[in-house]
Amino acid sequence: MSDGPPSEQPGPLPIERADVDAAARRLAGVAHRTPVLRSTHLDELAGAEVHIKAECFQRTGSFKFRGAYNALASLDEAERRRGVVTVSSGNHAAAVALAARLFGVPATVVMPSDAPGNKRAATEGYGARVVTYDRYREDREARGRQVAAELGAVLIAPYDQAEVMAGQGTLALELFEEVPELDVLVVCVGRGGLMAGCATVARSVAEARGRAVEVVGVEPEASDDHRRSLAAGRRVGLDAVPRSIADGQLATIPGALTFAVNQRRVDRFVTVADDEIVATMRTLFERVKVVAEPSGASALAAVLAGTVARPGSRIGVTLSGGNIDVERFRSLTGG
Amino acid sequence: MSDGPPSEQPGPLPIERADVDAAARRLAGVAHRTPVLRSTHLDELAGAEVHIKAECFQRTGSFKFRGAYNALASLDEAERRRGVVTVSSGNHAAAVALAARLFGVPATVVMPSDAPGNKRAATEGYGARVVTYDRYREDREARGRQVAAELGAVLIAPYDQAEVMAGQGTLALELFEEVPELDVLVVCVGRGGLMAGCATVARSVAEARGRAVEVVGVEPEASDDHRRSLAAGRRVGLDAVPRSIADGQLATIPGALTFAVNQRRVDRFVTVADDEIVATMRTLFERVKVVAEPSGASALAAVLAGTVARPGSRIGVTLSGGNIDVERFRSLTGG
Numbered sequence: 001m002s003d004g005p006p007s008e009q010p011g012p013l014p015i016e017r018a019d020v021d022a023a024a025r026r027l028a029g030v031a032h033r034t035p036v037l038r039s040t041h042l043d044e045l046a047g048a049e050v051h052i053k054a055e056c057f058q059r060t061g062s063f064k065f066r067g068a069y070n071a072l073a074s075l076d077e078a079e080r081r082r083g084v085v086t087v088s089s090g091n092h093a094a095a096v097a098l099a100a101r102l103f104g105v106p107a108t109v110v111m112p113s114d115a116p117g118n119k120r121a122a123t124e125g126y127g128a129r130v131v132t133y134d135r136y137r138e139d140r141e142a143r144g145r146q147v148a149a150e151l152g153a154v155l156i157a158p159y160d161q162a163e164v165m166a167g168q169g170t171l172a173l174e175l176f177e178e179v180p181e182l183d184v185l186v187v188c189v190g191r192g193g194l195m196a197g198c199a200t201v202a203r204s205v206a207e208a209r210g211r212a213v214e215v216v217g218v219e220p221e222a223s224d225d226h227r228r229s230l231a232a233g234r235r236v237g238l239d240a241v242p243r244s245i246a247d248g249q250l251a252t253i254p255g256a257l258t259f260a261v262n263q264r265r266v267d268r269f270v271t272v273a274d275d276e277i278v279a280t281m282r283t284l285f286e287r288v289k290v291v292a293e294p295s296g297a298s299a300l301a302a303v304l305a306g307t308v309a310r311p312g313s314r315i316g317v318t319l320s321g322g323n324i325d326v327e328r329f330r331s332l333t334g335g
Numbered sequence: 336m337s338d339g340p341p342s343e344q345p346g347p348l349p350i351e352r353a354d355v356d357a358a359a360r361r362l363a364g365v366a367h368r369t370p371v372l373r374s375t376h377l378d379e380l381a382g383a384e385v386h387i388k389a390e391c392f393q394r395t396g397s398f399k400f401r402g403a404y405n406a407l408a409s410l411d412e413a414e415r416r417r418g419v420v421t422v423s424s425g426n427h428a429a430a431v432a433l434a435a436r437l438f439g440v441p442a443t444v445v446m447p448s449d450a451p452g453n454k455r456a457a458t459e460g461y462g463a464r465v466v467t468y469d470r471y472r473e474d475r476e477a478r479g480r481q482v483a484a485e486l487g488a489v490l491i492a493p494y495d496q497a498e499v500m501a502g503q504g505t506l507a508l509e510l511f512e513e514v515p516e517l518d519v520l521v522v523c524v525g526r527g528g529l530m531a532g533c534a535t536v537a538r539s540v541a542e543a544r545g546r547a548v549e550v551v552g553v554e555p556e557a558s559d560d561h562r563r564s565l566a567a568g569r570r571v572g573l574d575a576v577p578r579s580i581a582d583g584q585l586a587t588i589p590g591a592l593t594f595a596v597n598q599r600r601v602d603r604f605v606t607v608a609d610d611e612i613v614a615t616m617r618t619l620f621e622r623v624k625v626v627a628e629p630s631g632a633s634a635l636a637a638v639l640a641g642t643v644a645r646p647g648s649r650i651g652v653t654l655s656g657g658n659i660d661v662e663r664f665r666s667l668t669g670g
Contacts, residue, residue: 035370037392056624057372118621282661286453289391289657291624322624326617330665 013264014162014257017204020169020197023070027170030102031066034058034171036178037319041287042300048309051182052300053175056290056322060122062248063171063194063320064088064095064158070167071156072099080105083153087111087144089135089247090119091321092158097126108151110144116247118325135250136241159193160255169197175316176205182213183313188299188320189217189226189269190249192258198318199265217262217269218302219251220244220277226254226262227269235259245274245332248295248321270308272301278332280304284319293324294332348599349497349592352539355504355532358405362505365437366401369393369506371513372654376622377635383644386517387635388510391625391657395457397583398506398529398655399423399430399493405502406491407434415440418488422446422479424470424582425454426656427493432463443486445479451582453660470585471576494528495590504532510651511540517548518648523634523655524552524561524604525584527593533653534600552597552604553637554586555579555612561589561597562604570594580609580667583630583656605643607636613667615639619654628659629667 037052055063072084083106086096093109100107107128111120112135124130133143148155157164171194176182185202187195195217202213217226223242229235237253244250254262277294280301284292292300299318302308309315372387390398407419418441421431428444435442442463446455447470459465468478483490492499506529511517520537522530530552537548552561558577564570572588579585589597612629615636619627627635634653637643644650 061624285626285664286660289396289626291620291626325621326668329620330668333661333665 013261015166015169015196015200015261017200019162019166020173020201023066023163023166024170024173026070026073027066027167030069031170032058033174036175037288037290039288042283046303046309046315047311049314050300050303051175051179051314051316052288052319053171053316054290054319055171056292056296056319060091060094060098060126061321061323062091062095062296063168063318064091065098066170067164067167067193067197068092068095068156069099069102071161071163072103072105074163075154079154083107083151084156085110085144085148085151085153086156086158087140088158089250090115091248091323093123093128094119094126096156097123097128101127108147108153110140110147112140116323116328119323122323159191160257162257165193165196165258165261167197168194169201171318172198172201176201179314179316180209181314182316184214184216184308184310184315186216186218186299186303186308186315186317188249188295188318189219190295191251191255192226192262193255194318194320195266196258196261199262203265215266216302216308217266218299219269219271220246220249220298221271221273223249223251224269224271225251227271229254229259230263230266230269246277246294246298248293249298270302272298272305272307276301276305281329282333290319291322291324292319293321296321348596350501350504350531350535350596352535354497354501355508355536358401358498358501359505359508361405361408362401362502365404366505367393368509371510372623372625374623377618381638381644381650382646384649385635385638386510386514386649386651387623387654388506388651389625389654390506391627391631391654395426395429395433395461396656396658397426397430397631398503398653399426400433401505402499402502402528402532403427403430403491404434404437406496406498407438409498410489414489418442418486419491420445420479420483420486420488421491421493422475423493424585425450426583426658428463429454429457429461431491432458432461436462443482443488445475445482447475451658451663454658457658494526495592497592500528500531500593500596502532503529504536506653507533507536511536514649514651515540515544516649517651519549519551519643519645519650521551521553521634521638521643521650521652523584523630523653524554525630526586526590527561527597528590529653529655530601531593531596534597538600550601551637551643552601553634554604554606555581555584555633556606556608558584558586559604559606560586562606564589564594565598565601565604581612581629581633583628584633605637607633607640611636611640616664617668625654626657626659627654628656631656
């Protein structure tokens with residue numbers, strides 16, 4: 001295990017509630033206001049009220065559209081004309097591609113060569129150019145900066161950027177608007193961008209109503225860098241690139257900006273095993289009738305594993321995305 | 336091919352728009368108001384605006400809850416105390432079971448012995464008793480009447496009953512409230528109960544706005560008894576029990592009451608092949624992120640096959656149910 005930079009100091013954080021509110025205004029009428037799903041069966045399994053924010057129905061099939069569009073919308077005209085570049089394993093790629101198309105600017109996406117085929121196809125389908133790198137041998141951030149420099153384009157970070165985190169936070173804003181009395185908010189965590197936005201909203205809601213919200217992050221077992229980092233009080237990196245079916249959550253170290261936020265605003269991180277994720281994808285299919293990709297099912301998997309629930313509590317859960325093709329679903333559920 | 340009874344005469348029909356409005360009042364706050372889903376991808380495939388009424392999110396996982404609950408709600412206290420009996424291949428069974436539970440009355444369901452296991456489990460899960468019969472050797476209606484007589488219970492017909500048809504029609508009521516300018520309404524057809532309710536609403540909407548709605552019914556190729564009956568001008572039965580993956584649409588002859596309505600209010604019936612249904616289930620999974628059982632996907636399958644769409648038109652489509660387990664989905668999509 002290698003260490004990251006020293007712990008962030010207390011002080012101003014990269015985003016506050018006002019940034020999320022501003023993002024919500026930019027996203028109004030552009031992003032979908034996704035439904036909050038309920039299921040008697042899930043409530044019985046969890047022993048609690050489960051409210052699922054179904055971002056599988058978001059444009060491009062995941063929450064990533066929120067942050068990508070907010071980042072594009074925050075650029076000025078001259079910046080946008082230069083075009084945008086980003087680095088992503090998939091969902092952020094498609095999100096930037098669509099956001100760029102909506103603004104009429106060219107987008108280039110640096111993707112790992114083993115990214116799921118459906119995610120690459122979606123990204124190209126939205127008109128972006130795809131450049132690949134080797135997830136296990138090359139540094140993704142360096143590759144992104146290199147491509148951006150070559151093209152003279154603006155880099156849209158997949159998580160470590162204030163506008164991206166603030167955009168993702170609009171998910172929690174909508175969820176609390178619909179269910180103001182949530183006791184617990186459970187969020188899937190990769191590099192921590194969604195969590196940073198959502199935790200910021202949860203803290204602000206808790207303060208306004210004078211009653212706490214427990215904020216819980218969920219990581220795959222093999223990729224528990226946030227859990228370790230929170231325990232250590234500083235960003236801690238994993239020695240090896242984790243392998244998990246949750247391809248949207250394969251982080252080796254928390255983002256610098258996301259961790260600055262999450263260290264102060266998240267109560268705890270828990271982990272789920274791949275087989276718990278698959279079981280949850282099945283439950284979502286059969287009982288809720290929705291499609292979740294592995295990363296999309298991980299937060300609910302933690303709830304159903306009993307890691308999170310307090311009996312009778314009201315739990316908000318992210319279902320972060322639904323981008324999985326039938327072949328991969330068949331393969332994962334075939335064991 | 337055997338013939339049914341002679342054609343119904345013009346005259347009063349079993350249900351009118353006012354019956355559907357009354358059902359909507361009974362269902363308010365009990366049935367879910369299911370979402371109407373859109374997909375840019377589907378619009379491109381269809382060359383039209385496709386609006387999907389997603390009854391996979393209805394209570395018990397299909398539209399059948401609407402009719403079953405309306406039928407139970409229309410009984411008086413003395414009738415309900417006797418308990419209810421119904422005959423169903425699955426979704427109507429679970430719907431009656433839940434409706435009966437909500438009213439606190441006992442329910443017995445006569446199911447074919449080869450009904451999908453998940454549907455039988457759901458029915459029993461809602462507290463109903465299940466009695467089986469042989470779909471290929473016994474007469475389902477006779478078996479239902481026999482069980483009802485033995486128990487002294489009230490028979491809730493799965494389709495040929497005014498309250499059931501009117502309840503199903505609330506689906507179209509909600510769809511037209513959300514998309515008033517629909518040009519075409521495409522409805523899956525088994526025995527025709529959903530269609531009778533929906534066609535009644537469509538005709539009333541068309542009259543009120545002074546512009547036609549084309550009403551199209553969709554049957555599996557092997558079970559085209561409505562198409563044949565409409566062409567013949569009277570109920571025409573099939574010689575053999577049809578075999579199709581669309582287990583909710585395996586009708587041999589239209590219902591007497593449903594056909595009386597549909598003969599006057601439906602423009603045409605079209606058919607879809609099983610492989611078109613499977614392809615549509617895949618598309619719904621990958622692009623819309625929702626789960627459809629085969630019967631649930633058949634109406635959209637007809638739209639995507641080009642059988643229904645007029646370029647640029649606004650098409651309302653039923654996604655009638657999502658009750659399929661992962662194993663069956665894997666098996667159907669494995670070909």
